[in-house]
Amino acid sequence: MNFEKYQDFIMEKTLELLNINSPTGYTEDAANYCLEEFRKLGFEAKLTNKGGVLVNIGGKDKENGLLLEAHTDTLGGMVSSIKSSGRLVVTPLGGMNANNAETENVTVITKFDGEYEGTFQLNNASIHVNGEYNDTKRTFDSCEVVLDEDVKSEEDTKKLGISVGDIVCFEPNARITKSGYIKSRFLDDKLSVGILLGFAKYIADNKITPERAIYIHITVFEEVGHGGCASVPEGVTEAISVDMGCVGEGLTCTEKQVSICAKDSGGPYAFSIVKGLIEAAKKAGADYAVDVYPHYGSDVEATLSAGYDIKHGLIGAGVYASHGYERSHKEGALNTMKLLVAYADL
Template identity: 70%
Template sequence: METKEYIDYIIDELKKITAIDSPTGFTKEVADFVVGEYKKLGYDAKLTQKGGVFVDLGGKDKEDGLVLAAHIDTLGGIVKEVKSNGRLKLSPLGGMNANNAEAENVTIHTRFDGEYTGTLQLTNASVHVNGEYDDTKRTWDVMEVVIDEDTKSKEDTDKLGIMVGDFICFNPRTTITKSGYIKSRFLDDKLSVGILLGYAKYLKDNKITPSRRIYNHITVYEEVGHGGAASIPEGVTEMISVDMGCVGEGLNCTEKQVSICAKDSRGPYNYDVVTKMIKISKENNIDFAVDIYPFYGSDVDVALSAGYDIKHGLIGAGVYASHGYERSHIDGVTNTFRLLIEYCK
């Protein structure tokens, strides 16, 4: 099967989606954009009450429906305090880690007064001044946003319209290398959103009506644990979370493979679903790895906890340096895309 057209489309969509700030709780702009992309493909995409995107891709058997889920909310920060020196102390959103956020450029989204830029820095960040620079443990209590405006006091910052509760968004720095590596913040999980858009395009272009009803649910609030807890239609018997595949020491997956998760920190995935994915991958020469994720939870975990009686699975392109400056590869995207196509036939 020739996939280049769809992989190019997926990467193009990734670039557009990562360019739109969307930390968890601040996702309306990116959700509206994704709705528009589905509508361009000819689908009647709608927003859920929570702000996610839900799409019926069609299919014959509505009593054996399948939901494919990915999430567009990301990590980020929210203003916790305007300090006396005019700088900002943050509360993290999701698993944003101060160690790998230091020195990152940010955008401050005010509620009524536009946007400002700044940089997240260690307090007293000059190495030539701070003799304890190397020994200071990076926690959110010792980090601050230095605003790119002439503000030296809380009153100065207040006049800009910046206040507690404003969202802080980190620069994604999306880059595609000549060797096919995809580097960006928030590949978790905007890369999978691109993959689901690519799958929807594949069905539409080839006039395919699946044997079972298939839905795409692009969730929000996944990074805080309740993204997939709602909006599953009647008749759905199975849900697959298309999220990042873990890459790291002690695991099998690389960035060039599709990862099939057998168990995460919440427990094992459905035996029959995992077995079918492995079988299909072997039969179709799809490069895959099976792994157990030690520190991970997914939208389908949440759906089960919410009481839905469904089979569940989790796949994704391998992603290294999760929740930091992440890296995947076009081959991993291709293998994930191919597994989706074969699995959903």
């Protein structure tokens, strides 16, 4: 089967989604995008009360359903206070790290008064003025948002309509290189959403009715730990989180592979699922790696913690520099899709 034609589709949809701001807690636009894209492919899709998207892919055996989970919420920030200078103190949403967010352009989304641009900078960011520039630890206490507006006081900023609780979105800076790498903030986990759209398109294009019921849940609170806690359809016996595969020292996965996680911070994944995923990768000719992630938690572990009686697994295209300026490759996305098709026995 020719899967390569789905690479461009996956990359196109991933780029579109990357350019929709969706920090945890502000995901309506991204969720609506996903809702419409699955519907365009001909599938029944609905918004959950929580704000995620639940898709019914179809299938004959509804007593042995498979749930695939990916998340469209990302890291970001929220205004926690306004300084006397008119600049903004930010609290992170999820695991946003000040060290690699410094100097990034941001958009402040107010609750009632539109959007404003700014930059996330170290306090007193002029190196020709600040003698402690090199020695200052970058934290959300030592950095601030400098608004691209003529504000000189807290009152000036408040007059713009900016207030505590407004959302701060960091630019993704997404691009695809000639060599096939995709670089962006928030590939975790928008690349996986693109892969699941490719997986759904493959089923639609080939008019496949799966032997077992398959559902997709695009979650919206994964970055704060409770994305997959609800909305598991009746009859689901297995859930697989399709998230980023870890790439780094001590691990074997590269950006061109699909990673199968055997264990992460939440403990081991179901041995039978890990074994089945490896067998499916071999069957599909998908380039894969099996790794243990030292600092990681997934949607499907939240599903288990919510009390659902399921077996669980975790896969994803290899992603380097997680929670920073991330990088993967179109081959990693393709290998992930191949694995999903083989595991679902399509």
